[in-house]
Amino acid sequence: MAEAHQKNHDYHIIDPSPWPIIAAFGAFVITFGGVAYMRYLSGGSFKVFGIEFAGPWLFYIGLAVILYVMYGWWSDTIKEAHEGAHTRVVSLHLRYGMIMFIASEVMFFVAWFWAYFDASLFSSEPIQASRVLFTGGQWPPKGVEVLDPWHLPIYNTVILLLSGTTVTWAHHALLHNDRKGLIQGLTLTVLLGILFSSVQAYEYAHAPFAFRDSIYGATFFMATGFHGFHVLIGTIFLLVCLVRSIKGDFTPTQHFGFEAAAWYWHFVDVVWLFLFFSIYIWGGWGAPLAAG
Structure with a gap:
C-alpha cells in the first residue's frame, strides 16, 4: 500500500490550500477599503446600501489579511521545500514564475516612463494646447x-550599486557554503536598502515641488515613488532571507528563496539607473536647481 502512494515523478501535486480564497478576499477588502480611505481623506462619503464605509479601518483590515496570507502561504512553500517537494522540474517552474513576475513589474515601470516621456518630449506640441497650458511649452515646466541630481540622487545611486555588490557577495558565499559571508552580505544589503529609503524619504520631505503642483511633480513622484515602494518590498524580502540564513534554511543546492530575492534586488538596481539618468539628469536639464 505504501508503494502505491510513493512519489515516482518530478511534479508536485499540492494539497488543498485555503490561501488562494483568503488572498482573494483580502484583495477585495483592501481595494474596497482603499476607495473608502481616499474618500475619507478627501472629506467625502462612501455609502453602500446606506452603510457609511468612509474611513481607514477597512483598508487596514484588508492589508492585515494580505500579510497573513503572505506569511502562511510562503511558510507552506518553505515547508514543502524541506520535505523534498521542490524537485528539479518544480524548481525550474518556480524560476519561470519569478521571471514572469519581474517581467510584469517591468511593464509597470514602462507605463510610468511612458507617461513621463510623453509629457516631457511633447510639452510644446501646438496641436495639444492643454500640454502647453500645463508646461508653459517647455520641460521642466516654467x-x-x-532637485540637484549630483546631491542626494547620486548618493542613492551609489547606495544601490553597493547593495547590488553585497547581495552578489552573499550569493557567492552561499554557493561556497560560507554561512558567515552569506549573513554578512545580506546584513549589509538590508542596511543599505534601509539607508536608501531613508534618504529618499528625506528628499521627498524637502522637494521644492509637490505631487499636485504640476505634471512634472505628478510624473516624478509616481515613477520614483513606485520604485521606492519596490525598494521597501525588496528590503523586506531580503530581511526574511537573512532570518532564514541565520536559521540555516539555505544550502548551496537549495536556496531558490534567496535567489528570487537577489533577482528582484538586481531588477530594482537596474530600474533606478534608468530613473536617475532619465528623470533626474535628462528630465531636469537646464532647469533652475532648488536651493540646498
Missing part, C-alpha cells in the same frame, strides 16, 4: 525648480 516655474519648477528641480
Whole structure:
C-alpha cells in the first residue's frame, strides 16, 4: 500500500490550500477599503446600501489579511521545500514564475516612463494646447525648480550599486557554503536598502515641488515613488532571507528563496539607473536647481 502512494515523478501535486480564497478576499477588502480611505481623506462619503464605509479601518483590515496570507502561504512553500517537494522540474517552474513576475513589474515601470516621456518630449506640441497650458511649452515646466541630481540622487545611486555588490557577495558565499559571508552580505544589503529609503524619504520631505503642483511633480513622484515602494518590498524580502540564513534554511543546492530575492534586488538596481539618468539628469536639464 505504501508503494502505491510513493512519489515516482518530478511534479508536485499540492494539497488543498485555503490561501488562494483568503488572498482573494483580502484583495477585495483592501481595494474596497482603499476607495473608502481616499474618500475619507478627501472629506467625502462612501455609502453602500446606506452603510457609511468612509474611513481607514477597512483598508487596514484588508492589508492585515494580505500579510497573513503572505506569511502562511510562503511558510507552506518553505515547508514543502524541506520535505523534498521542490524537485528539479518544480524548481525550474518556480524560476519561470519569478521571471514572469519581474517581467510584469517591468511593464509597470514602462507605463510610468511612458507617461513621463510623453509629457516631457511633447510639452510644446501646438496641436495639444492643454500640454502647453500645463508646461508653459517647455520641460521642466516654467516655474519648477528641480532637485540637484549630483546631491542626494547620486548618493542613492551609489547606495544601490553597493547593495547590488553585497547581495552578489552573499550569493557567492552561499554557493561556497560560507554561512558567515552569506549573513554578512545580506546584513549589509538590508542596511543599505534601509539607508536608501531613508534618504529618499528625506528628499521627498524637502522637494521644492509637490505631487499636485504640476505634471512634472505628478510624473516624478509616481515613477520614483513606485520604485521606492519596490525598494521597501525588496528590503523586506531580503530581511526574511537573512532570518532564514541565520536559521540555516539555505544550502548551496537549495536556496531558490534567496535567489528570487537577489533577482528582484538586481531588477530594482537596474530600474533606478534608468530613473536617475532619465528623470533626474535628462528630465531636469537646464532647469533652475532648488536651493540646498
